[in-house]
Amino acid sequence: EDLYLAHCPERVLPGQIMEELVNNNRIVGGITEECSRKAADVYRTFVEGEIIETEAKTAELSKCMENTFRDVNIALANELAKIGAEIGVNALDVIEMANKHPRVNIHSPGPGVGGHCLAIDPYFIYAKAPETAKIIKLARDTNNSMPGFVIENTGKILSKLDKDAEKISVFGVAYKGNTDDARESPAFEIITGLKAAGYEIAIHDPHFDNPDYLDFDEATKDSSLVLILTDHDQFKDLDYESLSKNMKKGIIFDTKNIIKEVPDDITLINYGNLYKYNK
CATH class of the missing domain: 1.10.1040.10 (N-(1-d-carboxylethyl)-l-norvaline Dehydrogenase; domain 2)
Known part of the structure; x- marks a missing residue:
């Protein structure tokens, strides 16, 4: 009689956990009405958002x-x-x-x-x-089919623009921009698929401290294509002068649609103009 069980869905955004823990509205679903009330009382001690009481399955x-x-x-x-x-x-x-x-x-x-x-x-x-x-x-x-779509079209782009391509620079492995959270990230399936297709993969993600990941210059040296898989702020305005110097071919395939303009010597491909390069 002194054990009260309830389910309160977590709604916090990575990178803003403490702020959203306090300010977000919360659903509290107990296995009984008394459980809901007791759990809601606990959340009211620190939650400033609305607290909605219901039962567990609904929550x-x-x-x-x-x-x-x-x-x-x-x-x-x-x-x-x-x-x-x-x-x-x-x-x-x-x-x-x-x-x-x-x-x-x-x-x-x-x-x-x-x-x-x-x-x-x-x-x-x-x-x-x-x-x-x-x-x-x-x-x-x-x-779940999108990593395969990216792999397939990366190959089509390179077969059209650089048939001798060997190296691809993957920019971003986090599933969410401006974080180091790679849980269930589609980037890893894409990397595995491109490696299986015979490409050398150089990974660059400034939000990770991983000895296998490279800095900007190392990752892009002699590369034929930069493949953007994460919408980090650092990728929205790249150092295009260095890209042109480092890369074998100045091609960017932006699967996050975050780059708006590039210099004339860089080819930008995204989900808007992909149809021009995948035939």
């Missing part, structure tokens, strides 16, 4: 659906990127224009979905209702 499913909603939206954007590359349409322009609608918010496509939430939580729902959770499973499959 758990709400957390899973928060991340599933985002995963499905990202899958829609990733599928659009694939469609644009196939039929010759700038998918990034389509997203920008569609999002002008006041009730539309298509996310940005990328190299895949990582992290300890978005890449995992949808499977909890699917496991409970596999015959019903069809959109959820399809979204997971779509996002």
